[in-house]
Amino acid sequence: MYRSHNCGELNATHINTEVTLSGWVQKSRDKGFIVWVDLRDRYGVTQLVFDEERTSKEMMERAQKLGREFVIQVKGKVIERASKNPNMPTGEIEILVSELTILNKAIVPPFTIEDETDGGEDLRMKYRYLDIRRNPVKNNLIFRSKVSMEVRNFLSNNGFIEVETPYLIKSTPEGARDFVVPSRMNEGEFYALPQSPQTFKQLLMVGGMDKYFQIVKCFRDEDLRADRQPEFTQIDCEMAFVEQEDILNIFENLTRHLLKEINGVEVDKFPRMLFDDAMRLYGNDKPDIRFGMEFGELNDIAQHKDFGVFNNAELVVGIAVPGGNAYTRKEIDKLIDWVKRPQVGALGMVYSRCNDDGSFKSSVDKFYDQEDLAKWAERTGAKPGDLVCVLSGPANKVRAQLSALRMELAERLGLRKPNEFAPLWVIDFPLLELDEETGHYHAMHHPFTSPKPGQLELLDTDPGAVKANAYDLVLNGNEIGGGSIRIHDKETQATMFKHLGFTPEEAKEQFGFLMDAFQYGAPPHGGLAFGLDRLVSILGGQETIRDFIAFPKNNSGRDVMIDAPAAIDDEQLKELSLQVTVNK
Amino acid sequence: MYRSHNCGELNATHINTEVTLSGWVQKSRDKGFIVWVDLRDRYGVTQLVFDEERTSKEMMERAQKLGREFVIQVKGKVIERASKNPNMPTGEIEILVSELTILNKAIVPPFTIEDETDGGEDLRMKYRYLDIRRNPVKNNLIFRSKVSMEVRNFLSNNGFIEVETPYLIKSTPEGARDFVVPSRMNEGEFYALPQSPQTFKQLLMVGGMDKYFQIVKCFRDEDLRADRQPEFTQIDCEMAFVEQEDILNIFENLTRHLLKEINGVEVDKFPRMLFDDAMRLYGNDKPDIRFGMEFGELNDIAQHKDFGVFNNAELVVGIAVPGGNAYTRKEIDKLIDWVKRPQVGALGMVYSRCNDDGSFKSSVDKFYDQEDLAKWAERTGAKPGDLVCVLSGPANKVRAQLSALRMELAERLGLRKPNEFAPLWVIDFPLLELDEETGHYHAMHHPFTSPKPGQLELLDTDPGAVKANAYDLVLNGNEIGGGSIRIHDKETQATMFKHLGFTPEEAKEQFGFLMDAFQYGAPPHGGLAFGLDRLVSILGGQETIRDFIAFPKNNSGRDVMIDAPAAIDDEQLKELSLQVTVNK
Structure with a gap:
């Protein structure tokens, strides 16, 4: 047994208890006749003491040689500390060590493992496993885990079923570029990685699953902007037999639940703002209304x-x-x-x-x-x-x-206070958006979004004016979620594809499976997806998504820590060449 | 609002209530003067009634034309049923319909949506969204969701943090073949999809995360056997400052928690069996001891x-x-x-x-x-x-x-009773396994598994006899989980790679990032991974993994429903050719 307690839990009630602790040497102070060592683990820091009077000479010498980040195990007695530290949960006590075992040595870390470190960002990214030992980063990862868990608790308690959708799928263009995966079982063919489980969740609605959710990775092979990762995590939700009002209510409640459980903040009913008003009053479809x-x-x-x-x-x-x-x-x-x-x-x-x-x-x-x-x-x-x-x-x-x-x-002016939360719904988004370069319209949300009732006819005469059953959830000037009521009949979906410039053949080729499914009794349905990465960073009071991800990638999409992607090896190369050739 | 209640909740206490229901027409019986319709949703079936006396002629006619799987909404009054059905939760009542709205028509489904269907397996796979409407499949998906949630509850309550590890990574061979993903940002280079987050979770231990878990997709580009999917889901766990005993205890408790919460079964302390005894007594490292x-x-x-x-x-x-x-x-x-x-x-x-x-x-x-x-x-x-x-x-x-x-x-003989559960640990697996074809040894678990104390020396003289700190959790003749105490120092890991036939350069090239990390104070650590797909199917009393997956793939790895993978298009092909050429 490596430990009887962790390094964050001992206090005055434990005095005289014999304990075993394991952890990392945070730092040590050697006064010659006495050595103090701060022992750190995930849960906190506990002070160890070795002194001439009560510690053997041999152990005293070993204690003096302990370096930063050595991994050690100690046995000893909890004693009252002479000079207490009221700022530390364990500040009332220290451990008089009777046994010291070095579990693993450590070479000098490239930066100090402290809340305020001397390490620059590049260095901390390269040695991410050391950066994670620092409280700010460690706490962010724990925070992210807590948010995910609270999301799951709320949705499960409200009847949602988490269903895993596939990652190796047929390419279905959704705006960005797909990552492709060569299939060695089927030469010349390629899987795609999903940009989102959009069509799958719609099929689940056709399948009667009714209330679906999934916390799921999504992939986009696109240029990386600041804080954009080629893979990102989405809280993906869909419901059947709902109108926009039902969806807004349930996900407003989810957000309110998170703000309460995670941030201890009670928020009133979220204001709703028309897209047109948001643009008119804030010049922005995700206004910060703090x-x-x-x-x-x-x-x-x-x-x-x-x-x-x-x-x-x-x-x-x-x-x-x-x-x-x-x-x-x-x-x-x-x-x-x-x-x-x-x-x-x-x-x-x-x-x-x-x-x-x-x-x-x-x-x-x-x-x-x-x-x-x-x-x-x-x-x-x-x-x-x-x-x-x-x-x-x-x-x-x-x-x-x-x-x-x-x-x-x-x-x-300091008006964007990180601990103040001002959520709102922006609703009635336009269905289509004009690409000023090409002069073509494309779907503002995605091609499965339904137009507002009675506006389908406008598509021919004034496409830019058609409003959609689409909504965004905005928090402190950030879009944290968005969704729509979907089209659920084959004819409307076909009309939509036509207006987006698909030939009937292209629509059938790419989305025939969905339109076919609509023929077998598709219920009215709609949903919403939250960007977990951004949601977590905003609830956490920070704008930087990277701080809440264990292994971020750099701007070229490489893992900053294991230096991926790798150059392909010869055998793989041969196989791929073969595929590409065969496909020609 | 599409519904005031769902189709599974109304009973005699609701008599005389005005309700709104939505769902699918399961079936209808038309006696001319009276029409009964079974309305189905995810939650159950409720009987609707239309009759000459109380229903308008126009609505009567529309009711008579309702086809199977039409999606409808009805308003009406809950009334007592003349002939009650004690086998149905809603069997005491029926709805006297006052308003009928057809939300979507349905063409005739290719098989009947009944518990016992007339559809063959191929047909049900092709129209998976219809198969999911059937209770057995629907309930399996709900069951899977419940198991995942209970796993998360248990682990969260025991201090584990769920950390998401990356999907686009550098290839690290783990036995099977990696799927590769061409990077268009870095021509000629490829990502790999992880076969498991093994190295990442070890780095998290080096990072002090202490107790990690993740329910995560893993990928193997290999020949598909029955019920093997190219992507599968793993409950991946790792702990620091633990010995084998600690790990066995916590995951035994997790399994016991699942058996109790999911199956209502209390199980005693799990027996532990040496690998050698399992082979001697059952000829099998995953004995069914029911x-x-x-x-x-x-x-x-x-x-x-x-x-x-x-x-x-x-x-x-x-x-x-x-x-x-x-x-x-x-x-x-x-x-x-x-x-x-x-x-x-x-x-x-x-x-x-x-x-x-x-x-x-x-x-x-x-x-x-x-x-x-x-x-x-x-x-x-x-x-x-x-x-x-x-x-x-x-x-x-x-x-x-x-x-x-x-x-x-x-x-x-009927001795393998699906509702009886006999878990056990199989421990002390061999470290290495002889490949009879090549005459080389390879890691039986994986190259990060530690040998039993004092056995490292045997590697030179009798490699096949070296036992590992490796264990499998076996349930009813199936391996549902497996893991090991890992190597946590650079020297032992290097020795291990040498014995697996890696040159020092190869070991550095492929796993240098991990061995480097070990130098900065790696704690003793170990873990375990459950195969969620198999765990769920066994807890569910069935051997077929596919029944518990929403969108299975067929034997060639294609999604059975959306017919993936797709042939790559010309633009993508050009880019890939370019990459392959550049790399040459």
Whole structure:
């Protein structure tokens, strides 16, 4: 038996108990006549003591030679500590060691295993197994496990069945590029790894499974952006005989359950916002509503006043920056530079200072009088002491730019508080999205999403205006989940594919299995998928997904720790060449 | 709202309640003046009634046209049924329908959706989404979900953390062939899909995670035998600071928890059997101990009696067949034919009838007298009325043959009772296994398994005799789990690789990341993995894994329902060719 207790549980009630502990040497302090060693395991740190009076010379010498991260086992008696440490759960006691066994030595780690480490990110990624020993990373992994477990508890208690869907499947394009897997059993043919279990869960609904969920890996062979992993984890859910309202209610309850169990936060009923309103008020389909700074559209009051920039713009829109009038001229110039950065892309910014005496001072005083500027303030909700920032241009672009500015300022003003949670539903998304490059429409959610009742006809005349039974769950400015009520009849699905540019043959080839299934009595159904990685990082108060993953991959998709992928060996190469040749 | 209740919950307490139900038309009986419809959903079946007196003519006509598997919604009043059905939870009531809505029509299904269906296996596999509507399959999927949830509950309550390990990894050979995944981000390089998260969980132990588990998909690109899927699910566990005893105890408790929660069965402490004893007594490393029929080795009493077949054999071994003396001569001849089938491979079988009067009648009376045969009976535990069956030949082969006969006879005698559970641990497995074809030794469990203390030296002189800290959990003649205490220091691991025929360079290339990690303070650790698919099917009282998987694959590895894998398209082909060429 390697241990009787762990390193986090002993306290004054254990004094005089004989215990056995195992763990890692966190650090040691050698005063010559006395040696203290901090022994660490997953559960905490316990102080060991060796001293001249009570410890044999031989053991004293061995204790003095213990290096950082040595793995040791000790037996000894729990004694009261002379100088107690109230900040440590085990701070009242220490272990007077009577037996010391070195279980494994350790060479010097490339960075210190402390909460605040001296290791840079690259080094910590390379030695991820050492990084995981550090409390912040270890606790994040434990946190992730807890969130998964609470999700499963809630869904199981609400009648959902976890069903495992296959990973080696037939390719069904879903927007991103599939990873493919050569089949050596069937030369020239390839499996795909699923981008999501979408079609499988729909088939389960056709199969009467009614309430399905799965916490499941999904795969996308695409360029990696920050915090995007080629494999990611989804909480995938689907229900039959439901309307949008049923789905919103159950997953709102799930989210509320998580916030309560994980974060100890009680949240009221989630607000619901139309997609169009989200875009109008926040320039964004995932608004962070922890703070105000709602957009005020100024076209009717700012245009036709001889200011050509505004007059020629599709949209003139502003926000009020709380306390922004305190900015110096230089600070405002820096802000203007910020919105002109290529990542934001504005051509300039107009502003109006709201003075404490109720007067205004704008960068366009030549064109707008005090009465005009008072209207701007009113429209953006600006109070004396605030700053009104105004952008103009094509509506879609200018909304995105002002949204970026809103988020940046909120960050600077400390309005994005990590421990405050403001969830909301964004509903009534457009069914289709115009690809401005190709001029083609594609499904905004996915091709299985149903249009709102009675809007199918609009597909021919005004496809961009068709709204979908689609919804996103947004938390603190992040989309943590999204879903839709699906199409459940063959005809509507065929119409949908037609409008997405599929020939009937292509639709049959790729999705015939699903449309065939719809003929055998498909129930109305819909669902939702949460991105577990992001959900966990937001509940955990951090934006970095990587901190909550045991073995992240770097930007090229390689495992940072085991240096994958590997070059293929000769035998495999031969087989693959053969397949490719045969297929030609 | 599609329903106020489900189809399995209404009973006499609901009489006079107005309800809304949705589901599938299981069947209908049309008597002209009255129509009964059985409405089915995941939860049960409820009888609907339409009759001339109380139903409008228009609705009556629509009810008469409802086909099997139509998806409908009804509103109506719960009324007492005239002829009650005590075998149905809803058998006291029926619904007098006031509104009928057809949600989706259905074409005639290719087989009947009944517990006993007319559909052959191929058809049911092809239309798996219809097969899943049948109670036996549906209940198996729900059962599987319940087992997974109970596993998670137990492990979470015992301090285990579920950590997700990556699916796109660097290839680390583990016996079977890896599936490979071309990386389009890194031309000419390939990921592998994990055969198990073995090395990752060991790195988590080095990382101090202490108690890890994961219910995880594993992949093997190998020939498919019956009920082998190219992807399968593993309950993967690992612990640090443990000895074999700790692991056996915790996973014995897990198994006992499952048997109790899932099957309502209380099981005593699991017996532990040495691998050598299992082979000697049952000819098998996964003995079914629900019944006796232990092997009796007869060399000392059956050899040197002028019967050349036995005299020349390495092993003469028999079993007692309970009540087997009742077999006719013809039946015994058939049994002899059975052991001579190529799948079993015995050259013949000797038998001795144990008559009720205490006398014996054997097929080798010429060589053995009553006293000899009495010893055979004693050695195999045969009683009057039994039949002693004896095989002889090379020890390994004859044990396997007699084990096959033992299992076959037990099956025929009804001794393998699906609702009886007899778990045991088989321990002290050999470390290495001789590949008779190549003459090389390979790791019986895997190369990370530690030898028993003090046996490392034997590797040079008698590798086949080295025992490992390896154990299997056996249930009803099936290996449901297996594991080992791992090597946790670089030197021993290097020695192990050397004995497995790796050059130091190969070992470094393939497993350097693990051996490097061991240098930074690796704790003693070990673990176990359960095959979830098999565990679930055995707890469910069935041997067929496929019944517990939503979307099985056929023998070529294809999904039986969506006909994967797909032929690769031209664009993908071009990219792959490029990669393969570059790599050359």
